[in-house]
Amino acid sequence: MAAAGLQSVALIGVGLIGGSWALGLREAGLVDGTVTGCGRSLDNLETARERGIIDHATTDLRDAVGGADLVVLSVPLGAVRGVLETIRDDLADHAIVTDVGSAKQCVVDDARQVLGDAASRFVPGHPIAGNEKSGAAAAFPELFRGRRVILTPEADTERAAVERVRALWEAVGASVACMTAAHHDDVLAATSHLPHMLAYSLVDTLSRWSDRDEVFAYAAGGFRDFTRIASSDPEMWRDICLANREALLEAMERYMADLQELREAVRHGDGDRLEAVFSHAKATRDRFVAMLES
Numbered sequence: 192m193a194a195a196g197l198q199s200v201a202l203i204g205v206g207l208i209g210g211s212w213a214l215g216l217r218e219a220g221l222v223d224g225t226v227t228g229c230g231r232s233l234d235n236l237e238t239a240r241e242r243g244i245i246d247h248a249t250t251d252l253r254d255a256v257g258g259a260d261l262v263v264l265s266v267p268l269g270a271v272r273g274v275l276e277t278i279r280d281d282l283a284d285h286a287i288v289t290d291v292g293s294a295k296q297c298v299v300d301d302a303r304q305v306l307g308d309a310a311s312r313f314v315p316g317h318p319i320a321g322n323e324k325s326g327a328a329a330a331f332p333e334l335f336r337g338r339r340v341i342l343t344p345e346a347d348t349e350r351a352a353v354e355r356v357r358a359l360w361e362a363v364g365a366s367v368a369c370m371t372a373a374h375h376d377d378v379l380a381a382t383s384h385l386p387h388m389l390a391y392s393l394v395d396t397l398s399r400w401s402d403r404d405e406v407f408a409y410a411a412g413g414f415r416d417f418t419r420i421a422s423s424d425p426e427m428w429r430d431i432c433l434a435n436r437e438a439l440l441e442a443m444e445r446y447m448a449d450l451q452e453l454r455e456a457v458r459h460g461d462g463d464r465l466e467a468v469f470s471h472a473k474a475t476r477d478r479f480v481a482m483l484e485s
Contacts, residue, residue: 194358196223201259203229203252203274205239207321208291209265210330213244215363218332228327229255239327253281261359264290268430271298275305282309287352289314293379293427294435295343295372303345314356315343315372317379318365323422336364343372380438385446387428388439390421 197216202209205228216222228245229252230236236248249255256262256278266274271290282288288306292298295315302313320338322329340360344353357367370378397406432439456464 194219194221194355194362196221197260197359198224199259199261200224200226201229201256201262202226202245202265203255203263203278204265205230205235205244205327205330206265206325207329207334208318209263210239210242210244210327211320211332211334212263212291212318212359212363214242214330214332215335216359217243219362221359221362227255227259235327239330242327242330244327244330252277256281256283256286258283259286262286262288264288264292267427268292268294268297268434270430272301272305275301279305279309287312287314287355289316289356291316291318292434293317293383293431295341295375297434299343299345299372310345311347311349312352314348314352316356316360317341317343317375318360319383320365323419325424325427332363335360338365340365340367341375342367342369343375344369345372376435376438377441380435380442384431384435384439385442387420387423388432388443389446390418391428394418394421 200213200216200222202213205213213222213226217226225246226244227247227249228236228239229249231250233248233250236245236250239245240248252274260283262278262282264271264274271292288302288309290298292315295317298315302310302315306313318335318338318340320335320340342353342356353369360367397403400406453465453468455461456468
């Protein structure tokens with residue numbers, strides 16, 4: 192399905208994800224009108240305007256969404272409900288609302304409780320893309336090329352709204368899949384949320400060792416690669432962990448049990464067990480990388 196141009200876009204939160212999507216849509220020729228950016232930082236909004244991400248800037252949520260065809264929520268998960276409550280009465284009757292949050296059931300619940308009938312035009316989304324950088328200065332139009340985007344519409348979500356959002360993501364080079372919000376949260380707890388917890392935790396643990404300066408001085412590339420995501424936005428990841436706590440706790444319990452087994456293998460000098468785990472992990476990752484590159 193080809194995406195038609197947008198006459199008016201409201202970008203609530205102009206950071207890496209929302210800003211990159213806006214730039215990608217502009218590059219694809221799908222912004223026929225204006226993009227209004229709304230956020231708390233005037234400096235960030237000015238950067239977004241200078242870079243051509245937005246045409247207009249405001250700190251007033253209600254002003255931002257008035258008359259918009261598409262409203263994109265690119266804010267921390269903990270702020271979604273408050274934003275919805277503020278903009279609810281100012282949404283145009285035809286407006287499609289979507290988000291880019293990393294947990295979905297909490298967003299679905301907020302939209303249902305706040306938007307009422309208008310929740311049928313709310314299309315929850317999550318682009319599986321990004322890096323540790325943030326803000327309008329970090330945005331670039333190629334971010335979603337070859338990447339996956341997950342949509343988690345409800346049974347009563349308007350099909351036309353889902354297809355519209357799908358087409359807009361495909362226009363910037365993404366591959367779009369649909370699944371339930373609950374399934375999304377289970378999968379992402381294991382593949383994204385848990386790795387971020389591990390990276391943050393490792394850096395924090397080492398920072399409190401008595402010889403931490405020497406530890407970090409001799410850290411090699413593997414440490415840098417593994418802990419890169421610990422440079423991500425702490426507020427955003429706080430909200431993700433709390434919003435998806437049940438699925439994340441399950442993932443953490445399973446990982447801790449496996450880590451305990453590894454500790455026992457080291458304790459008892461069980462090299463065969465260690466090699467078996469490492470070999471299985473290597474083969475699994477090699478298949479994963481080959482799949483991505485195919």
